[in-house]
Amino acid sequence: MAGLSAEPYKGTRDFYPEDMRIRDYIFSTWRHVVESYGYEAYDAPLLEPLDVYAAKSGQELVNEQTYQFTDRGDRRVAIRPELTPSVSRMIARKRQEVAFPARWYNIGQFMRYERPQRGREREFWQLNVDIFGVNGSKPEAEIITLGSQILQSFGADEKMYVIRINNRKVINFMMAHYLGLDTVQAQLMIKLFDRKGKIPHEAFRDQAIEIFGDAAASDGLKKIAELLAAKSMADLPESIRDSDAVREVQDLFTLLEQAGITNARFDITLMRGLDYYTGTVFEFFDTHPENNRSLFGGGRYDGLVGLFGAEPVSAVGMAPGYSMTELFLTAHNLLPVMNSSTELYMVVLPDADEGAATLAKELRQQGVKVEVDITERKVDKQLKTAIKKQIPYVIFVGESELKSKVYPLKSTADGSEEKLSFERLVSKILDRRTRSHAADDDVFDIG
Amino acid sequence: MAGLSAEPYKGTRDFYPEDMRIRDYIFSTWRHVVESYGYEAYDAPLLEPLDVYAAKSGQELVNEQTYQFTDRGDRRVAIRPELTPSVSRMIARKRQEVAFPARWYNIGQFMRYERPQRGREREFWQLNVDIFGVNGSKPEAEIITLGSQILQSFGADEKMYVIRINNRKVINFMMAHYLGLDTVQAQLMIKLFDRKGKIPHEAFRDQAIEIFGDAAASDGLKKIAELLAAKSMADLPESIRDSDAVREVQDLFTLLEQAGITNARFDITLMRGLDYYTGTVFEFFDTHPENNRSLFGGGRYDGLVGLFGAEPVSAVGMAPGYSMTELFLTAHNLLPVMNSSTELYMVVLPDADEGAATLAKELRQQGVKVEVDITERKVDKQLKTAIKKQIPYVIFVGESELKSKVYPLKSTADGSEEKLSFERLVSKILDRRTRSHAADDDVFDIG
Numbered sequence: 046m047a048g049l050s051a052e053p054y055k056g057t058r059d060f061y062p063e064d065m066r067i068r069d070y071i072f073s074t075w076r077h078v079v080e081s082y083g084y085e086a087y088d089a090p091l092l093e094p095l096d097v098y099a100a101k102s103g104q105e106l107v108n109e110q111t112y113q114f115t116d117r118g119d120r121r122v123a124i125r126p127e128l129t130p131s132v133s134r135m136i137a138r139k140r141q142e143v144a145f146p147a148r149w150y151n152i153g154q155f156m157r158y159e160r161p162q163r164g165r166e167r168e169f170w171q172l173n174v175d176i177f178g179v180n181g182s183k184p185e186a187e188i189i190t191l192g193s194q195i196l197q198s199f200g201a202d203e204k205m206y207v208i209r210i211n212n213r214k215v216i217n218f219m220m221a222h223y224l225g226l227d228t229v230q231a232q233l234m235i236k237l238f239d240r241k242g243k244i245p246h247e248a249f250r251d252q253a254i255e256i257f258g259d260a261a262a263s264d265g266l267k268k269i270a271e272l273l274a275a276k277s278m279a280d281l282p283e284s285i286r287d288s289d290a291v292r293e294v295q296d297l298f299t300l301l302e303q304a305g306i307t308n309a310r311f312d313i314t315l316m317r318g319l320d321y322y323t324g325t326v327f328e329f330f331d332t333h334p335e336n337n338r339s340l341f342g343g344g345r346y347d348g349l350v351g352l353f354g355a356e357p358v359s360a361v362g363m364a365p366g367y368s369m370t371e372l373f374l375t376a377h378n379l380l381p382v383m384n385s386s387t388e389l390y391m392v393v394l395p396d397a398d399e400g401a402a403t404l405a406k407e408l409r410q411q412g413v414k415v416e417v418d419i420t421e422r423k424v425d426k427q428l429k430t431a432i433k434k435q436i437p438y439v440i441f442v443g444e445s446e447l448k449s450k451v452y453p454l455k456s457t458a459d460g461s462e463e464k465l466s467f468e469r470l471v472s473k474i475l476d477r478r479t480r481s482h483a484a485d486d487d488v489f490d491i492g
Numbered sequence: 493m494a495g496l497s498a499e500p501y502k503g504t505r506d507f508y509p510e511d512m513r514i515r516d517y518i519f520s521t522w523r524h525v526v527e528s529y530g531y532e533a534y535d536a537p538l539l540e541p542l543d544v545y546a547a548k549s550g551q552e553l554v555n556e557q558t559y560q561f562t563d564r565g566d567r568r569v570a571i572r573p574e575l576t577p578s579v580s581r582m583i584a585r586k587r588q589e590v591a592f593p594a595r596w597y598n599i600g601q602f603m604r605y606e607r608p609q610r611g612r613e614r615e616f617w618q619l620n621v622d623i624f625g626v627n628g629s630k631p632e633a634e635i636i637t638l639g640s641q642i643l644q645s646f647g648a649d650e651k652m653y654v655i656r657i658n659n660r661k662v663i664n665f666m667m668a669h670y671l672g673l674d675t676v677q678a679q680l681m682i683k684l685f686d687r688k689g690k691i692p693h694e695a696f697r698d699q700a701i702e703i704f705g706d707a708a709a710s711d712g713l714k715k716i717a718e719l720l721a722a723k724s725m726a727d728l729p730e731s732i733r734d735s736d737a738v739r740e741v742q743d744l745f746t747l748l749e750q751a752g753i754t755n756a757r758f759d760i761t762l763m764r765g766l767d768y769y770t771g772t773v774f775e776f777f778d779t780h781p782e783n784n785r786s787l788f789g790g791g792r793y794d795g796l797v798g799l800f801g802a803e804p805v806s807a808v809g810m811a812p813g814y815s816m817t818e819l820f821l822t823a824h825n826l827l828p829v830m831n832s833s834t835e836l837y838m839v840v841l842p843d844a845d846e847g848a849a850t851l852a853k854e855l856r857q858q859g860v861k862v863e864v865d866i867t868e869r870k871v872d873k874q875l876k877t878a879i880k881k882q883i884p885y886v887i888f889v890g891e892s893e894l895k896s897k898v899y900p901l902k903s904t905a906d907g908s909e910e911k912l913s914f915e916r917l918v919s920k921i922l923d924r925r926t927r928s929h930a931a932d933d934d935v936f937d938i939g
Contacts, residue, residue: 049543051585051800054569057537059582062596065533081856083834083863085881086512090504090615091538091571091601092559096496112539114561117605122501124538124571135506138498144880146867149509154538158564168537183866303846353498387530399750409528416530419630420593433591434532 056159056167063435066383068170071199071370072152075172078195082187084150084174089131091154095121097130100352101321110157124156128173129321129346129362136177136360137353145178145358164338164368175362177350182293184361185325186300188343192329192363193306196340199370200379206340209312210297210327213344214290216316223285224268230256239316278311297325321346325361336376341365388474389415390431392424394443401442404467411471432457438474503606503614510882513830515617518646518817519599522619525642529634531597531621536578538601542568544577547799548768557604571603575620576768576793576809583624583807584800592625592805611785611815621790622809624797629740631808632772633747635790639776639810640753643787646817647826653787656759657744657774660791661737663763670732671715677703686763725758732760744772768793772808783823788812830882835921836862837878839871841890848889851914858918879904885921 053059060068076086098107112124125131128151136143151173161167174191176184189208196206220231233256241249250266257265268282275281278291278298285291294311301309309327317326324345331340343363351357374380389408393401401417408415416436418427424441431439439455446452452470455462465473500506507515523533545554559571572578575598583590598620608614621638623631636655643653667678680703688696697713704712715729722728725738725745732738741758748756756774764773771792778787790810798804821827836855840848848864855862863883865874871888878886886902893899899917902909912920 049547049581049800050541051581051802053537053581054539054541055565055567057539059537059585060535061582061586061590062532062534065535068535069533080833080861081859083837083861083883085509085833086516087509088507088512088515090500090506091603092501092504092615094497094501100496112561112563114559116559118502120502134496134498134500135508138506139508143508144877146865146877148863156538168539179867187866304849353496355498386527386532390530402751412528414527414530416595418593419634420626430591430593436530 056161058166058168062385063383066386067371067380068367069386070381070383071367071374072170072172074198075152075195075365076150078198079150079172079174079191082148082191082194084148086151087132087135087149088151088153089125089128089135091125092116092122093125093131093134095123097134098123098126101130101319101349105318106157110159112156112158125153126155126157127319128153128155128171128364129175129319130349132173132175132362133346133349133360134353136358137350137355140350140355140358143177146184147177148175149177150174164372166368170367171364172366173362173364175360177358177360179361180359182297182300182325184359185297185327185345186304188361188363189297189301189309189327190304190306192327192341192343192365193308195365196329196373199374201373201377203306203308204332205377206308206332206373207330208306208309208327209315209330210294210309210325211312211315212290212294212325213322214324215285215288215294215313218288218290219272219285219313222288223272223282224257224265225261226256235316236318238314239318241314272313275313281313293324317342317344319346321349323347327363329365331373331376333373333376336372338369340369340373385434385436387414387416387434387436388478389413389438389440390427390434390436391415391417392427392431392439392441393418393421394424394441394446395421397443397447400444400447404442404447407467408471411475413471413474428455437477440470503608505613505615509832510830513833514818514827515814516833517828517830518814518821519617519619521645522599522642522812523597525645526597526619526621526638529595529638529641531595533598534579534582534596535598535600536572536575536582538572539563539569540572540578540581542570544581545570545573548577548766548796550765550767552765553604557606559603559605572600573602573604574766575600575602575618575811576622576766577796579620579622579809580793580796580807581800583805584797584802587797587802587805590624593631594624595622596624597621611819613815617814618811619813620809620811622807624805624807626808627806629744629747629772631806632744632774632792633751635808635810636744636748636756636774637751637753639774639788639790639812640755642812643776643820646821648820648824650753650755651779652824653755653779653820654777655753655756655774656762656777657741657756657772658759658762659737659741659772660769661771662732662735662741662760665735665737666719666732666760669735670719670729671704671712672708673703682763685761686765688761719760722760728760740771764789764791766793768796770794774810776812778820778823780820780823783819785816787816787820832881832883834861834863834881834883835925836860836885836887837874837881837883838862838864839874839878839886839888840865840868841871841888841893842868844890844894847891847894851889851894854914855918858922860918860921875902884924887917 095113106126111126116122154170156168159165220226220234226234237252254262271282315328322344326344328342329340331338341364345361347359391401391405405415405417428439437457441453451464451466453462454465454470542560553573558573563569601617603615606612667673667681673681684699701709718729762773762775769791773791775789776787778785788811792808794806838848838852852862852864875886884904888900898911898913900909901912901917
């Protein structure tokens with residue numbers, strides 16, 4: 046039986062308490078911001094029938110990246126690689142009961158079989174935020190504003206990221222009417238644009254020629270060059286600029302300006318990989334030279350709910366990921382130092398067990414998070430444990446302290462010691478918590 | 493593409509916002525109680541190599557109940573059916589770095605392929621709480637006290653549940669020295685005792701006879717009857733009562749008494765299904781006539797960490813489940829009425845969009861959770877949405893309100909209306925939150 050590996054499964058990660066503090070901080074901040082906008086928590090199952098993804102999520106995701114298998118009842122299922130199809134299914138299932146507009150969020154875990162790399166693991170966590178039941182640019186402006194608010198709640202400013210915006214209708218118009226491509230060619234060209242930042246310039250050019258075909262290639266490449274040179278909507282070729290689709294984009298920019306967003310810009314090359322988008326698509330992009338990458342994105346997907354046998358419902362959403370957020374915060378030096386969630390470690394002297402247990406109970410009734418040492422080790426060993434655990438305060442409890450009801454309290458941060466009554470001990474610890482909490486009702490603890 | 497099913501995958505459950513409020517309430521209460529005892533959050537991956545469970549979790553769980561498959565890299569893996577092997581692996585992996593005693597907790601999701609039934613779904617959520625690195629009865633007493641504290645934090649009293657306690661060493665002594673069984677027979681008898689409450693009396697008798705063999709059956713059945721008649725440790729046959737193993741149990745009962753636990757009792761028939769237990773095993777049992785079942789359990793498992801190539805570490809833990817907790821709270825009428833996490837719904841009158849957005853921003857800066865209606869519908873439709881969402885307050889914002897800075901606030905609970913300044917509006921809503929929060933730093937909201 047010996048020799049089981051202690052390593053986690055490939056592409057996954059163990060979260061030890063010190064890692065988990067950071068994850069809890071990020072999740073709590075997400076929750077705090079989206080709830081302040083009136084979004085409510087929901088959850089969907091970990092497994093869905095494979096069909097749910099086959100419908101609209103795109104070939105690559107389904108065929109190459111899902112963890113899929115046949116269950117003991119012969120059903121073909123997948124571990125969720127994303128949440129958008131599941132939440133669309135849930136909306137369809139209770140189309141009549143749900144109060145629209147519905148503002149829903151979820152913080153959950155997902156799996157994709159990809160080559161593990163920095164910021165991209167096989168098991169990952171995402172915040173999904175969606176509005177259902179509102180047409181027009183207002184929900185899109187709200188979701189983008191919320192994305193911005195989330196980053197700023199972590200301490201980011203608008204120089205640290207840019208928001209790239211495009212629209213699938215603009216893309217479709219451009220493919221069909223400006224580049225003159227048929228549906229199959231357009232699909233290929235969209236995938237090629239999507240990979241543009243990741244492949245060499247020559248590869249992009251060669252593949253574009255292949256899509257256009259020899260006869261149309263030279264004219265097509267010229268038009269693409271013109272598109273790529275456009276730095277704003279005003280620079281776009283006239284036929285695109287005057288389309289209804291572009292007017293929709295202009296509406297959105299007006300609303301974002303009203304909301305005080307100054308770092309959004311139109312980007313005709315932005316595609317977003319997933320097949321289900323039908324209108325606005327957007328991406329938050331890190332501007333840090335060492336972390337110059339897409340942070341998260343989203344868009345409008347009006348066709349998905351209707352696939353589950355219900356009347357269509359319009360939908361806009363986004364999904365910031367945990368690992369990308371951690372990389373962003375690390376690159377910009379925005380991660381706070383995190384202490385243990387435990388506030389007080391009780392070092393117990395000989396023959397003080399029962400008294401210590403009673404004192405701990407009383408402290409807990411006052412709201413203090415207290416760990417009691419039950420090892421009967423020497424005082425210095427007990428103290429060392431508290432320091433290693435990064436618990437801010439240590440209290441020493443022996444027979445004389447229990448008798449005098451005055452307790453020596455040591456700060457592990459600066460080593461200072463003072464003797465306090467029960468009441469002053471409690472208020473000292475609760476005061477620290479109030480000071481260190483960034484938000485008013487969060488569970489995290491910032492040291 | 494039409495006709496995808498809107499139902500969740502068999503044995504799983506969709507959590508709509510109104511279901512999620514209950515789940516968040518239960519999770520928050522769990523988190524609050526275990527953190528008050530100094531337990532810190534951690535997490536392990538969703539998938540583990542199948543070997544991890546094959547080692548010690550028991551044949552039934554591994555062969556019949558795991559969701560297992562071969563991944564794209566030809567590794568045999570399972571979706572975690574429980575967390576104890578994973579956390580043991582994590583402790584083994586950082587045996588040198590972890591500060592012992594380690595008090596760890598996790599709230600996570602799991603899957604088992606079982607026949608779905610009341611309180612038992614294929615996808616389920618559990619709180620796992622464990623202490624690593626302490627021998628003796630103290631950690632066992634702490635974990636059991638914590639289980640009791642968790643139920644009482646939901647409003648339960650000691651009459652609503654009983655705690656059954658046994659010890660694997662007592663079981664082994666009883667099987668070998670009292671019933672005279674060899675190892676194979678003992679293993680079968682343990683499984684039979686474990687199923688005792690679930691099978692008819694005759695089936696239990698017949699299977700016991702089969703295990704003893706014809707020659708020993710009559711004497712064996714008499715001894716079992718004597719065991720089952722024992723209502724306390726004092727009633728046990730003398731040879732068992734005087735064993736070292738029973739003295740360990742007596743120690744534990746002394747500590748539980750000191751901790752004020754009055755509803756624990758020794759139960760020689762309690763086995764617990766998992767193979768890895770090495771000492772104390774216990775189970776919390778609902779006493780409600782309509783929900784007379786095991787709520788959750790746990791025990792000591794000193795052998796698991798050592799399987800992962802590290803020096804052994806002693807361990808005690810338990811795992812209350814979400815569905816069982818929900819059934820318990822429902823049966824005893826302990827579930828509070830839950831409102832939306834959103835506190836204020838903003839009904840927006842014509843031409844007040846921009847002013848409403850600014851007001852919402854100011855309210856959020858004061859900590860209010862506010863949803864803005866962006867549909868441009870009639871006032872009564874907007875109001876209806878707020879009521880359907882169970883949001884406690886509605887504010888009406890039009891041009892005149894924005895000018896006078898006095899806002900009509902309606903309570904959806906009693907329909908009362910009053911006109912308030914910004915400051916009074918904020919303090920009214922934040923006061924309600926303070927009143928309705930059971931605990932001081934939780935994220936849930938009880939209406």
